[in-house]
Structure formats: structure tokens, C-alpha cells
């Protein structure tokens with residue numbers, strides 16, 4: 001089982017990252033992708049990945065950081081590191097008024113420009129898209145980035161939106177949100193995603209899945225509850241579901257190549 005998207009850097013975990021990683025391994029996880037929210041965070045995630053063979057990292061700037069200036073010149077260097085498995089996370093967040101959408105769009109546009117002009121032709125792009133699916137899809141088209149290189153992470157929209165995403169060839173990953181009783185639409189969306197394009201993630205330290213929703217911080221070990229939930233919806237055993245989604249994550253992020 002992989003946690004394909006978590007935030008492991010900084011002082012998010014009071015009892016230390018080693019305990020978090022130990023609990024993940026005890027829960028049966030074979031790997032975690034430490035997703036960066038900006039480029040200094042990516043460096044920190046890189047050093048974590050250098051110390052732990054079951055941690056990989058990504059390079060990019062989250063839309064919540066669009067209020068600041070970012071020097072994107074190191075993005076390409078980070079992406080060439082052997083343990084960097086994706087660009088991102090990058091995207092648009094229409095939930096909060098701040099940072100303003102124009103700034104988010106401009107930051108996303110600049111990053112997509114780096115991606116399409118990089119010689120790292122195979123690295124996928126982890127997209128953050130909240131209440132902004134159609135805007136993100138439009139920007140991918142403008143940038144000339146094919147949908148089949150993209151992962152719509154933490155999918156929180158309904159079945160119609162997921163169909164528009166799937167039509168581009170993109171993959172979709174689900175967090176603990178899919179297990180929430182008030183997110184029936186997200187669960188319905190998950191049913192539409194073929195296993196070869198479906199992944200699970202915790203987005204730790206946020207979004208703890210049921211049955212532990214109230215517990216914070218969330219951590220990678222909890223990804224098993226998301227897998228159990230989705231496996232049950234599909235009438236699959238956890239083992240079958242794990243094998244299928246692990247194969248998807250390995251293929252999309254090239255995890256086997258860097259181990």
C-alpha cells in the first residue's frame with residue numbers, strides 16, 4: 001500500500017517523523033510520496049527521501065502560496081533528482097478568497113510552463129483543484145500538457161466533474177474526504193474511476209479518514225481506512241484493491257524504478 005500524497009516536512013508531527021514513518025510501515029505501507037508545497041519545502045522533502053528508501057518527493061508550489069513571489073528556477077533541478085517522482089502540487093483553489101485567483105492562475109501558468117519545457121518528459125503532475133476543475137482543465141489545454149500526465153489529487157467533486165477529468169486521460173486520487181458521510185457525491189465520483197487510474201492518499205496532516213475523523217494530525221498509516229472504504233464499495237477485498245491501486249501508483253509515479 002502506498003500513500004501517494006502526504007506532507008511530512010516541518011514540525012507537523014510533534015512525536016517526530018521517525019515515529020510517523022514507523023507506524024506507516026507497521027500498517028503495511030511500502031511507500032509514501034512527500035508532496036512539496038513550495039520549493040524550500042521540496043528541498044526538505046528531498047532530504048527525507050534521501051534518508052528513507054520508502055519516501056519519494058515532488059517539486060512544485062501549492063496555490064495557497066500564490067500570495068508570495070517564487071523563484072521557480074530550482075524546480076527543474078529538483079525534478080532531476082532520482083527520488084523526485086512528480087511535479088507539484090500545483091493548481092487552483094477556489095474555496096478561499098485568498099490568495100486571489102489571478103495570482104493562483106499566474107503561478108500555475110508559470111509552473112506548467114516549466115513542466116512543458118523541461119527535459120523531464122515523463123514526470124507526472126500532481127494537481128490541486130478545489131472548486132476549480134474546469135479552470136484547471138482549461139489551463140492544461142492552454143499549456144499543452146496532456147491529461148494523461150496529470151493526477152487530480154484529493155478529488156472532492158461529484159460524478160459529472162470526475163467524468164470531465166477522466167475524459168482527458170488523467171488519474172484521480174482520493175483522500176479521507178471520500179469516507180465522510182456528508183460527501184456522498186465524492187464517493188459516487190470514485191465509483192466512476194477505473195482501477196488503473198485510481199489511487200489513494202491521506203493528504204496528511206489534514207483530512208483524517210473515518211472512523212478516526214476527529215483525530216489530528218492525520219498520518220500515512222491511516223491510508224488503509226481509505227483503501228478499506230473504496231474496496232468495500234467495489235465489492236473487492238482489501239488485498240485485491242491494494243494490488244490494483246499499488247500497480248497504478250507504481251506505474252504513474254515510476255516508484256519501482258527509484259527504489
Ligand SMILES: [Zn+2]
Pocket residue numbers: 005006007035089203
Ligand atoms: Zn497536499
